Structures are given as structure tokens and as C-alpha cells.
Amino acid sequence: MSYARDFTDIGYARSALLFGDDPLRAARLADLAEMAGLARTVARPIADGADRIALAGPATVVLVDGTGADPAALERLLCALDAAAPARNIRAVVSAPVELLDLAASRITAPEIELQVDPEESERLAAIALARTRTESMLRDTGRDGLPPRVRQISEEVGRIADALAALSRNAAATSGGGLKAVRDDKPAYGVPPVAKAQPSALMVRSIIRARRLRDQYFAAELFADPAWDMLLDLTAAQMEGRRVAVSSLCIAAAVPPTTALRWIKTLTEQGMLERLADPRDGRRVFIALSPPVFDAMIDYLTVVAHEAI
Numbered sequence: 001m002s003y004a005r006d007f008t009d010i011g012y013a014r015s016a017l018l019f020g021d022d023p024l025r026a027a028r029l030a031d032l033a034e035m036a037g038l039a040r041t042v043a044r045p046i047a048d049g050a051d052r053i054a055l056a057g058p059a060t061v062v063l064v065d066g067t068g069a070d071p072a073a074l075e076r077l078l079c080a081l082d083a084a085a086p087a088r089n090i091r092a093v094v095s096a097p098v099e100l101l102d103l104a105a106s107r108i109t110a111p112e113i114e115l116q117v118d119p120e121e122s123e124r125l126a127a128i129a130l131a132r133t134r135t136e137s138m139l140r141d142t143g144r145d146g147l148p149p150r151v152r153q154i155s156e157e158v159g160r161i162a163d164a165l166a167a168l169s170r171n172a173a174a175t176s177g178g179g180l181k182a183v184r185d186d187k188p189a190y191g192v193p194p195v196a197k198a199q200p201s202a203l204m205v206r207s208i209i210r211a212r213r214l215r216d217q218y219f220a221a222e223l224f225a226d227p228a229w230d231m232l233l234d235l236t237a238a239q240m241e242g243r244r245v246a247v248s249s250l251c252i253a254a255a256v257p258p259t260t261a262l263r264w265i266k267t268l269t270e271q272g273m274l275e276r277l278a279d280p281r282d283g284r285r286v287f288i289a290l291s292p293p294v295f296d297a298m299i300d301y302l303t304v305v306a307h308e309a310i
Contacts, residue, residue: 014132017052018043019077020065029065029095032121036129046070049077053084059135062092063128066100074100075284078107085112091131095119098248098258103284105247105262111270117251117258200302205237208305213255227254227264235274235290236298244277244287 016038020026026043034040038061044052046069053062062081066074074096084090092113096104101117108115114127212233215224234253238245245253247265254261265288268274273294279285290298 014061014135015039016041016061016063016132017056018063018065019046019049019052020067021046021070022065022068025065025067029063029124032125032128033061033063036125036132038128038132045073046077047073049073050080053077053080053090056084056088056090058088058090060088060090061128061131061135062090063131064092064094066094066096066104069100071100071103071284075103075107078104081113082108082110085110089135091135093124093127093131095124101248101251101258102246102286106279106284106286109276111266115259115262115266117262119257119259123259200240200299200306202237202240204306205233205240205302209233209237209253216255221255225256227256227261228268230254231261231264231268232273232290232294232298235288236295236302239290239295244279245289246279246285246287250288 014037016033018026018029018033018041020029020043029043030041043063043065046064046066049064056062062085064074064077064081078094081090081092081094085092090112093116094104094108094113095116095118098117104115114131116123116127119127209230212224212230215221231250231254234250235245247262250265251258251261254264256264265274269276269288272291275289275291277287277289279287289295
């Protein structure tokens, strides 16, 4: 059975725009596009990308393989693609090598574009098939049930974390006047005795992160994989230290494959839990930070943890 039968309905093949400079990888990208039910086509050079994107019609599928690309040419293509995707409902899958991760992430903001880093072939095929399906159903509201299981799982997990942090923040505001203040004798918070709460520190957060990584020496890492929480902890520590975190660094902190980490970053950003901040000294890099409400909620949570540890 072909991959095309697994992902698409045979008998209809939508054309796509393919870009890549590595001949072997470009040819393989064309193979994957055909497997996903797209019309067979040849990948064009990355340098031609910006001009070709400008001519692309609505609901076009665009596939990019950035391996071996000139960074400046790839940047121009991604800028054009990021501007065109929301306006024309273009769906795109961009594969980039890890050394170009920060550049690619700095130029991709549109939710219609999925960025992958050195992905497995199955991940690329699934993303291409999903892009094709979504362009064909752009006039339909597929709703939540139309999401693939993995995407739905991520969305539900993000929603759970967001709800928990929001509730924690609301409780803090109700019980301690919004927060980091000492608990008043007549108004204990979170069941803590009526004494001043211990304050969290970046060192404390780093110790939590180290303890989480220590588990990997004794148990299979997949057993405790929780990239969203790992990223929240790392960003909390960084903001307490006054340090900025690049996309590539946050992917490492997530302790999962880069493409999975990028999917989480994208979802958390769309949920308003993370913010993208431009690097004023390097236009090819963006920083990721917690949104103020989420940072406040993390501090409230860590304050309770610090007190309970005493």
C-alpha cells in the first residue's frame, strides 16, 4: 500500500511549489510530495523562491528544504512566504538544518507554516499530507475533531497547563493581593500557614530542571517527556536571571527532538503563553519569553513549592 493511500484520496493531485538546493534532498522532497497526493513536480532553487511565492495563487502548498541553502536566499524566501501565507491561505512545510534554526524561526510567524528541523521522513510526509488536506478544506471549518491525534494531544495538554496556571494566578490574586507579598496573618494562601512565604530563586528552578534530567539516568526519557513544562521552567529561570532565550536554546531545554519542540513553541505561542521578542542586535534571531501572566503564575507556583520544601 502506498503512502498516498494512507494520507489522501487517490484521483486528485494538487500542484505544489517545491524549493531546495541539495539535489538529492530536493528529489526526495518531490517523492514525498507525490506520496502525500500532490502532483509530481521539480524543486526550484531557493534563490528563486521569493519571486515564485509572489506569483503563487491561493491555497497553494509550498515545501522548502533548506539544507545547503545560502542563508540570505533562504531568508528572502521565508520572508516572502511568511507574508503571503496568511493573506492567500498558503500552507507550507519548511525543513531546515539545525544550524539555520534561529534564522528560520526569526522569519516564520504565520501559523500556516510548519517549521521542522532535521525531521524524520515520516514527520515530513505527515506534515506535507496535512498541508495538502488543509488547503483543500480551506473553505470548510473542520473544527477540533479534524485535527490529527498528535496535534489534538498537544492542544489539549497546552490547554490543561494554561488552565492550571490561570487558576493558580487567580488564587494568588484572591489570597495574597496578587502575589509575591508576604501572606497576611488573616489570609493564608494555598493552605500555607500564616507566615511569610519563602521566595523562589533561579537557582531553585535550575535545581528542579537538573532533577528532571537526572531521571533520564534511571528511567526511559520517554516515560516522563513533558516538553511544555520543561520549557516553562527554563524560561522562568532565564527571566529571573535576566537572560534571553533563543529558539534553538529552548528546543534543547525541551529535551525532545527539535521538530517536536518547535511544534510546542508554536502552540504555546498561539495560546498566548509564550511571546516572541526580536533580537535588536541580530535580525536573524528571535527570543522566546513567558507572557507576563504566565510568568506571574509560575512565580506563584514556585513560591508555594519553596515554602513546602522548608
